[in-house]
Amino acid sequence: MPIHTSKKAGVFAESVIRGMTRQFNARGGDKPGVNLAQGFPDFAAPEALKEAAVAAIREDFNQYAITWGTVNLRNAIAEKTERHYGLRPDTEREITVTCGTTEAMMATMMALVDPGDEVIVFEPFYENYGPDAILSGAVPRFVKLRAPDWSFDEAELAAAFNDKTRAIIINTPSNPTGKVFSKEELTFIGELCQKWDVVAITDEIYEHIIYEGPHLRMADIEGMADRTVTITGLSKTYSATGWRIGWIIAPPDASDAIRKVHDFLTVGAAAPLQEGAAHALRFGDEYYGELGATYALKRDILMPVLQEIGFTCYHPQGAYYIMTDASELMARTGHDNDVAFAKWMIDEVGIATVPGSSFYRDKADGRTKIRFVYCKKPETLELAVELLRKGFAK
Numbered sequence: 001m002p003i004h005t006s007k008k009a010g011v012f013a014e015s016v017i018r019g020m021t022r023q024f025n026a027r028g029g030d031k032p033g034v035n036l037a038q039g040f041p042d043f044a045a046p047e048a049l050k051e052a053a054v055a056a057i058r059e060d061f062n063q064y065a066i067t068w069g070t071v072n073l074r075n076a077i078a079e080k081t082e083r084h085y086g087l088r089p090d091t092e093r094e095i096t097v098t099c100g101t102t103e104a105m106m107a108t109m110m111a112l113v114d115p116g117d118e119v120i121v122f123e124p125f126y127e128n129y130g131p132d133a134i135l136s137g138a139v140p141r142f143v144k145l146r147a148p149d150w151s152f153d154e155a156e157l158a159a160a161f162n163d164k165t166r167a168i169i170i171n172t173p174s175n176p177t178g179k180v181f182s183k184e185e186l187t188f189i190g191e192l193c194q195k196w197d198v199v200a201i202t203d204e205i206y207e208h209i210i211y212e213g214p215h216l217r218m219a220d221i222e223g224m225a226d227r228t229v230t231i232t233g234l235s236k237t238y239s240a241t242g243w244r245i246g247w248i249i250a251p252p253d254a255s256d257a258i259r260k261v262h263d264f265l266t267v268g269a270a271a272p273l274q275e276g277a278a279h280a281l282r283f284g285d286e287y288y289g290e291l292g293a294t295y296a297l298k299r300d301i302l303m304p305v306l307q308e309i310g311f312t313c314y315h316p317q318g319a320y321y322i323m324t325d326a327s328e329l330m331a332r333t334g335h336d337n338d339v340a341f342a343k344w345m346i347d348e349v350g351i352a353t354v355p356g357s358s359f360y361r362d363k364a365d366g367r368t369k370i371r372f373v374y375c376k377k378p379e380t381l382e383l384a385v386e387l388l389r390k391g392f393a394k
Contacts, residue, residue: 016358024352033350053276069097101246117166124359178316349391
């Protein structure tokens with residue numbers, strides 16, 4: 001007899017993004033191909049970051065760190081936040097280090113949201129946000145971002161707020177669209193949060209991969225410092241997605257609750273990797289300028305070729321994703337949905353992507369959408385360009 005599983009686990013599916021990577025890997029290594037589905041770099045993390053972690057291991061940083069993060073890392077987070085945004089969070093009461101931003105989001109939701117509360121989520125959304133709401137017992141309420149600039153309708157957003165609303169999730173710069181929320185948009189959202197006593201939970205993991213900014217924090221919008229939980233981490237800025245080091249900056253009362261949940265979820269992040277992270281957070285400003293410029297060049301290798309072969313590309317303002325509409329190419333290749341088309345691309349073109357329907361509540365809304373990543377070495381992207389041109393010339 002099969003083991004009984006929970007109702008909540010049956011409400012959502014496994015990660016489509018990671019599923020596409022598995023399908024790509026199942027092709028075998030004898031065929032040329034490029035994984036443009038999952039957002040991890042194929043190039044090295046900064047040498048100084050790695051050496052600092054190695055030194056910590058050699059110096060026997062082998063035991064549990066303080067549950068909410070080593071003193072060194074929390075100090076580095078506070079210093080960097082003050083350097084970039086002008087405000088220094090309290091290292092003892094407002095910073096919690098987690099096992100990546102995925103755990104940060106889950107711990108925050110479980111700490112601040114009760115069963116039956118509503119959580120507003122913009123769509124298209126990063127695929128974790130819906131399951132995060134469900135696992136915390138909340139009811140996700142979706143508000144559309146509309147192409148080509150991924151703007152929201154103010155009346156639609158205002159109508160989503162009510163007495164049951166507990167939180168709104170904002171991802172800026174955004175996965176999958178590359179949208180950067182403007183000051184006007186954040187201010188409007190902030191006014192609604194203050195009117196309805198709602199907390200803003202912001203996922204800012206791509207804060208330094210930005211082309212049309214600047215990146216603005218919701219916590220810095222007037223009236224929002226005491227009702228914003230800011231989540232970010234090491235993965236994207238420092239090309240270390242496997243280290244699983246994230247952190248949360250939140251008001252003391254929220255941090256107290258988040259820390260308790262975090263403690264019983266994971267106890268704490270890896271101690272020697274926290275020392276490496278602390279070193280990286282003290283990199284000079286030139287590192288972040290070069291990061292954005294480098295990713296802009298990578299974007300400009302891939303996007304023109306996607307447009308050339310028939311994809312409609314929505315211009316990303318930040319992050320390292322290109323959201324596209326593939327209607328023309330789907331019709332040409334005989335496909336009526338994004339999932340079948342994405343599988344065909346793996347098998348026949350050698351390129352892994354993500355079907356756009358995974359970013360929508362109503363899968364029909366993403367039926368013609370395909371997402372590409374470009375966090376790859378230039379030679380990897382050049383191979384992808386070659387495969388795309390060859391595959392769609394057939």
